[in-house]
Amino acid sequence: MSSTDINYRDFVAFVYKQFEDKLSVQEIEDILFLEESYNKDSPASVGKALRLNRLVFSGIRNSGAVLNFDQPFHSGINIWIADNQKGKSTVFKIIKFALTGKDSIKKDIKPWIEEILLEFTVGKVTYTCHIDRTGRDRGSLYRFSIDQYKSYKSGFKLDTLDKQVEFSFRSALELEEKLQSFFFEQFSYYVLKFTQKNSAKDSVDLNTSSLSWATYFKSIYLESSNYKHLFFEQEGIGLQGKKIFEMVLGLPLTYPINMLKVQQDLVNVSLGQLKLVSGTKADTAKSLKAGLEKRYNEVTAELQTGIDNVAIIFQERPLLEEYAQVQQRVARVRKVHRELTESYQGEKSRQNRIEDESDNLKSDRKKVEAEIVRLQRQVLNMELYSQSQSFFTNLDIKSCPHCEITVSETKKEKEKEYHVCSLCGEEPKDQKIEKDEIDQKSAQIQQEITTHQQRLEKIIKSLDEKKVLIGEAKKNAENYNEKISSLPSAEADNKRMSEIEEHIAQIGREREKHKEQLEKKEQLIKEQAVLDFQLEEIKRAEISPVSEEFESLNLKRAVLEFALSSLEKKRSRLNQDILEKLETLILKEVNAFGLKSITKVSINEKYELIYTQNEVQIGFNDLSEGEKLRAKLAFYLSLIQLDIEHSLGRHPRFLIFDSPGSEEMVPQHLKGLAEIFKNVNDRFENELQIFVGSALREFSEITDKKRTFMKNADEFVF
Template identity: 30%
Template sequence: MNFKFEEFVKYVHEIYAADFSLEEVKEILFLEDDGYNKSVPESPQKRLLLRRIILEGKKNDDNAFRYDRQLFSGVSMWVADNLKGKSTIFKAIGFALTGRDKFTPLVKTWLKYIALEFSIKDAVYSVELNLTGAQLKAAVYASAIDSIEREDPIKSFKSKDGLAEFMQELFFEEFDYYPIKRVQASQPSINLSDADLTWVSYYSSIYHQSKDYGNLEIGNQHAMVFQMLLGLEYTFSIHALEAKAKKAEREWSLKTEQEKSQSISVEDLQKLRNGLIATNEQIVKLRTNPEKKAIEEIEENLHSYQQSRETKRQEKLEGEDRLYQMKTAFNTSQVEIKEKQDSIQHGAREINKFRKLIIEYQDYIDSGIFFNNLEVTECPHCDHEVDKDKRLLEKESKICMLCDHTMTAEGNDTEIWQLRIKEAKGEIERNQLLSQKENQALINLEQKVKINDTNFARLENEVLKLETDLSELDQSIKAAEGNRNQMIAAAEGDYFSKFENLLEQKIKTENQIAIAEKQATMELDNKLKKKAEVLRTGHELMLRSRKKLGQATLSELEAIMLSQLHSLGLSNYTRVVINPDNFVIHYHQGNVVNNFNDISEGEQLRAKLALYLSLIELDLEKGLGRHPRLIILDSPTKEEADIHFVEGLKKTLLHIEEKFGEQVQVMVGTANRELTSIISSAEKIEVRESGQFVF
């Protein structure tokens, strides 16, 4: 149901009719992007499901690794000692989903590739992160990981900020999130921070580290994240009106303070003018100081040296990068030259082989006229081998070596030998053409290598010269800084401090004079104050409306949370109450009422899980809210956890698996091996021996 903005404006206008017209009230209360209808309680009925994670890299011991793991709904677990890679997996997931990495410096040196496949309802996405270079290369695909080589990405990125912006747009659109306008309480200016609540803020409701378990708040934004995950009506308009009201109040406060300070007598005004004259005279006197000019000249030279050094430093870095590329190209060309040379040699051998075959085939043709393709190698009478010389003599004399009769020529079929000669000639011609082509390619490569060598030598000399130039510039900068510091130390009366104070005094006096001269025509502007009051009234009215409309939702959530607490083994909790004004949660244990920070450490994680599981259950059963239904627990037991806490956590995870099953995804990384008993499916658990890394 659309918000009745016109009726809202009329109602507020009746209160402030003496100060504003109806159109003015409408303009004051107007919110862009249909702000009054932006927040809806109905769930988008979507979930975020992680499906596969791939990590690749090379550790300091030069051992390359590839970690490829399928991910599933329900509870999954990684079990390994602390500092053995569990958190790296979760941080890689967070990097792919938010564009913000939380890796340690050591991990950044060996992690080179991340791929994450996930789905939102029926849509499948894959994020690919290439970390091999100094600059991130990333891409998002609308397909599974196995298909990304055959498809173009939705979008590619060369920076973390670009990826973060795209992922925020994606999740904001899919889950109906939006940035909330907000003004910092300590903010001295009147400018708004209108995107303070980002996708990274909402992701904090998914990823939980051990250091977070004793704190229910998400930074200083708990109340706003809570409101967004609940999907309460008018959330956007409430914060937008409050931000506009704070801005108007700040403007009115600054103007009031300014106007109060403007009261000044005629005598005091004349004193200010005389003081300004004296200040200007001192400034002129200081500006003609010869020491000042000398110091300014040194400062200019020093600035020029520093600019030249930075320019040459960049040129040197670029030159070194080009040298590396040219060396790589040279190595590649050497491999290609060797391949061409081998190919040419192989062709020569083939040509020689077929030339020999042609001679042999021709010999068969010539001899076959008389011998009908029959060549006797053994005596048919005694089985002894016939002497080769005797056979050659037979061919030359045309007298049979067996019966001594003269042999006459036979009309033998020589076509098969002619065909073989033709084929051999064809092979010779083919290999000759191939050798010519390879030889030309070889010549081109050798010319290319020669040019590369010449350019490499030239560029290497240029880089060496840049190193010399940088060294000379460093010496010049050091000398200039020394001269400047000596002159400043020797300057009498601390010139710079005096000059700065005089300029500050001049500006202050000029402002005081300008304000005083306008004093007679200035009146206190109460309209700005009234504008702030209009906005505060609108803000209060929206708060009351949301409190009324959202009470049923909060009551549902309170009942679900109490049930969850009991299911998680906290049966001594008798009631849960959520303050509708500040969204602080109160936990009742009989007559004792505690905030989250008052709960024992062993119960805090379960209480925190109860909140997020209740938000998920509110979505699943009531169709309200917008939690992504994904929870990541990094080291939930910690080292100091007692046996009661571990047992409580086991009950919690079993409860999640049994009640929610395929509707949620909970991923746990722990060093506590007692928790392994709750996972019954082998594909959902990965256990490493003591001292062994996950990957």
């Protein structure tokens, strides 16, 4: 158990102590029980980043002209500079669609686009999302590049790549659901819930909504309409902005606090409804009951006549349940395949690296062996020289070989004394090398040979070790490859999913034929359910006192309030370190971006940013328009730096800025903003990826030329 974990049993016991005179341990556990662990959250980075590599889309414009867009992307800042209404936002919305399944492309441009290919990398794995828009959206997410996709497509092999298909889809809704599951798994995200009041006038009911992957994507795709807000315009509804913040940071205890808070809101609504019902129940029960019973009988009779007989009974639920089971089975196989593939690639990389090291050692071995041979030749030459010199030195010359005149002892003595040859009488110019000197030099060379031989032994030993390691890596890779090959094929499951999809589509077509009758039937069923509920309420009021239900709900609310208060206090302690690190990073960035008047940044208990500016505490919304953009950029960069520098948080290190600077028309502000982006690119070029779309030519120098896509005046991006 990590330092951020909470022991669920101990927590239940802790809460029970406060209510042991009113509730049992089991009753406390029933209130506090959640479907998933209280320790679901972790601030530790998942160690993955999202990076786009290439975008390709094609189609036909309404003018009949062919549309072909193919753009590679790079790390650091990528910028499009073009006039307004020239397609920058459309490119970003196509990227958003391929990453979330949410289609916000303008209606007049949407029909132009027939095919989309987006290549991206998550961690070490490259994916390509292919979307065919010629009709109902369909396609697949593949585990390879766009170039590989085109190669497989040209060779008619796409239908044979089950193990390299992450998932396939047959509608935009299915794409959205599967992309959410995919990215939730990649970055350890999950659904957070929130409640909001029913829009119906005078309603006391609450609707429960969820934060999807598309909502979390708002912390990545920063649209021009939302620069006035830290996250987006409706972030206050259900505290969605706070929940995005909590999810991106991975703050401990976020899940249990979120789920218990939803329960608390629902209990409060139930209490409000009970008060409303109890206040009027006694006065209206008698007058209402007769009218309700009469209408209930009329609705029941109408349902039992022709309408109920006309409607076809559509049994979708078993199909959907089977589809979910098959889909989960396919997903499990694909997950295992992905993990085995990563392990296989890791072992192959290890094998290649060791083989490179072995090749270098073999080269060193040849060089050392050649040097030993060269030195051994030197020793041999010196020995030959020494022997020949010794031979001639030890000769005792009796007479001149030319004239046969006897060499006298006097000449021999003179040769020793004056170094004059006893035969020719000349004094030699070249000095003879003494034997001691030759022996010394020979010993030195022998020592060099010994040193090289020792080095050669080490190289040979290392080569033997590398050979063993290469064998191990190769064997491991083969084992992983065998496991990959032995995985079951998903062909049958994919076929079954296609059959289910077609069946469901058929049900939809049949339902459309009987739409009017079914709608009327559904209205009657709803009305019958409401009438039934109202009659049951009246009946319950007649049988049991309302005070018991009030007491039960009030007690449940008290338990939830105490549990939430305890969890929030614990979370405040657990999160202190990560929030302090983030505050420090944000302050450093806002100051670097020119907001020197801000001397402190803090995050309060509601997870709102509080700036101390000119010794006055203000919120994000209190900043000027020119300050907000800088503060927002500083905030998101700090989330990414938290991962880079401290391995905390779960931001994908990927941002889209659509038309920044629209509120910063003062020249010095524009220049300052351009300098900020340039500074960000210089500092974090290899750590993150940012896309900027702007009509401002002042931004043309914020990154290098290969990342700058500038269009002439009045020229379209695509």
